[in-house]
Amino acid sequence: MNAKTPKQMTPEVAISNISRRRLLQGFALSGLVLAVGVPGVLLAGDEPEKFGRDAMPHGWTDDPLVFVAIMADGTVKIVCHRAEMGQGVRTSLPMVVADELGADWAQVEIVQAPGDEPKYGNQNTDGSRSMRHFFMPMRNVGAAARMMLEAAAAAHWGVAVAEVKTGVHEVLHPQSGRSLGFGELAEAASKLEVPERDQLQLKTAEQFRYIGKGKTHLVDGLDMVSGKAIYGIDVTLPDMLHAVVARPPVLGGKVVDYDATEALKIPGVLKVVTIPGSPPPAYFNPLGGVAVIATNTWAALQGRKALKITWDHGEHASYNSPQFRAEMEQAARVKGGAVVRDEGDVYRALENAAQTFSAEYYLPHLSQAPMEPPVATARIVDGHCELWAPVQDPQAGRDLVARWLELDADKVTVNVTLLGGGFGRKSKPDYMVEAAWLSRSMDGQAVKVTWTREDDLHHSYFHTVSVERIEAGVDGDGKPVAWLHRTVAPTILSTFDDSALVKMPIELGMGVVNVPFAIDNVRIENPEAKALTRIGWFRSVSNVPHAFAIQSFVSEMAAKLDRDAKDYLLEVIGPPRQLNPAKLLDSWNYGESPEEYPIDTGRLRRVVETVADKASWGKSLPAGRGQGIAAHYSFVSYTAAVVEVEVDEDGELSIPRVDIAIDCGPAINPERIKSQLEGAVIMGISLAMLGEITFKDGAVEQNNFDGYQLSRMADAPAEIHVHIVPADDYDVPLGGVGEPGLPPIAPALCNAIFAATGQRIRALPIADQLEPA
């Protein structure tokens, strides 16, 4: 077919000219078994508990034959099996392979893998895991391929392998001065067996040419600024039709009846069909509704406008945000709920404290609102459904489409396009099912389903809404002795189990139970909250409300005790020590081993000290200006931020400077780490200043970027400075990068506003809360 799709979407073509089968056999004989598992689950029998990449569904592979193909002309094709959504993974992961391989980056081409976890290993691109889980496998891939090229060259020359070495894109025999290019060696190398993992000779850090340098330009950068990059919304297939869907305004709502007479009169509108809803829980199933299929998007939109639909809104029509907030606040104010951590005797310690403090924080629902809304294209040919979609979790989409169309998963192909942003929204492939369903209703003809911005804001999997209440007591020296945190928010689990009322371990482990403070009496309570919409993950997830509350509160205590906010934060964190997450009743720890990844308060302290130093913490500032600080551990990385604000007489806020420090272990691509943190700063400012989704009678009140506002150029800080705390070496376990930058921003900003004005913001968004001086 002449699908107008980019070259990166046809991997089978790209890898076809080396003999994969034979080598795959060699690979299987080497005894590697794909690791399959569930995070944090103790497996039956003698099997040890699995963590990290081993515990992910379909695990991982470091088979070079899956990831690398070298063409006769020397072009090196490297497969990226994770989804590109702005984090730079299509640059950074192949760059690791290229470095170990000895390839010249200018001769590397990236091939995007379709959704096929049995082949590629886990592809669920979220949780800030891509580099953390695949740095090592990608190094192995590159090293193994390099060793195969060296072996081929040695055989060709009839010399010992030890006598040859790899230069840049060629193998050398220094003694004789001979050399052979990668392209010349490719075919012979492809017939060799893949070296065993324990035989691999990895480069030393001094030998790296790309890893750790941050000098590799984005592979898609030029395409992105010339209109050539292909996102999901850009996929164009022959005879493709366009659809939009009128979905129930309220979760669980149903179509009672509809009249499509007027819609069908719109030129270009071909057909109006229903998509069935699904009984709760929501899972990733489509919401159902009435779809208009047309020859172009505009006609479909006009057709949808002309539909007359009578909805039964169902039981969630009672969802009203102000009332829900009041109920959550009520729950947060009384003792009770699930006790999820209890050390010492908090209630007694609070009674005996020299001084006590309490405060309550509110964070509304948020929508991920990626600039490219959800969109998917599907066609069905001879019982095989092929999809093109911007999707974070292509295997989930594949499995779900298979279930809806009653096909085997191997009869569903998911081509992963570039994502115009994801932020968690595009790990829920409801939109892919819609496309597949509609293609089937058109006898397999290609159909693209486009979500408008209104669709996206009305039908997200929303960031939860939360009330966090903290009470603390200090002794006569101001040292904290009691910490009581009640955390109330509808849980993400409700999307998978509609009876769920309390947070699950992965949410609690996002900074609330595992708060690493040096306080003897700690109690965390989790009162119930019933989800009345689809709750999903948004970049950094529960870390956002937890860090907002905790890091605001520590600064509030400091102010009331007349202490410096940074010094007091360090005192509360306490001395450098390694805490076992499990001992803090965090059974999850981002899926990582508690031994390999303890919570290291020394590292947390160091990001605080680094950022304070770089931001000239405590410098004298004119009236109306102030600095705020916050730190947070998330995705097994450590971040801290200092925000400097200026609030003028009219209560107008501007941000002269933000400093943010991260310790994510070894920095593989420092340039993309910087860009991720810059982006996190902007997103943090955006959600703190403006972000709010509210419900009225079960439906979202915001329709587009007028109601749901996002930060713009004029709102951006004048300066953002990112500071990467260097790791000792590449053996330090990697931390996440995409998400950890976000949690400290909102509290640092509100702490800065307090420093500048004396006004304390406890409910986001800040919006027009700032008072004129």
Place this chain on the structure above:
Amino acid sequence: MPVLTINGEQRELQFAEDTPLLWALRDELAMTGTKFGCGMAMCGACTVHVDGQPTRSCVTPISAVAGKSVTTIEAIGEDAVGQQVQQAWNQLDVPQCGYCQSGQVMAATALLKSNPNPDDAAINAAMSGNICRCGTYNRIRDAIKLAAKAVQS
């Protein structure tokens, strides 16, 4: 049927006259570089130049651009200023997801054509109609200044 010039080529569009230029470009001409973000002139993803002016193609019916000259992201590199903008973007690795960047490049090029040496206030004014959810604003600012230097030299 509206006839207009797109990237220097005369095109006759078949879609209904009230169709926004955005959907005619994307669906009729398969020119997908111009992006959809909001459909209501609130995000700038769909920015094209109409007779040199930055224009939100999502709210511009094709009837309104009949006889006019439209430049899209696909051809902005043929313009000397546009090319410098693209190069600056690449040099500073501005994009994250990249989805908004078509519109950003079109807006920045229009800015530099009317103001070859914009200060921060001018950049804010010209670029605040373009949302970047990934938060690349600071790099965009730096890249505009870099491109301005290149254009002037």
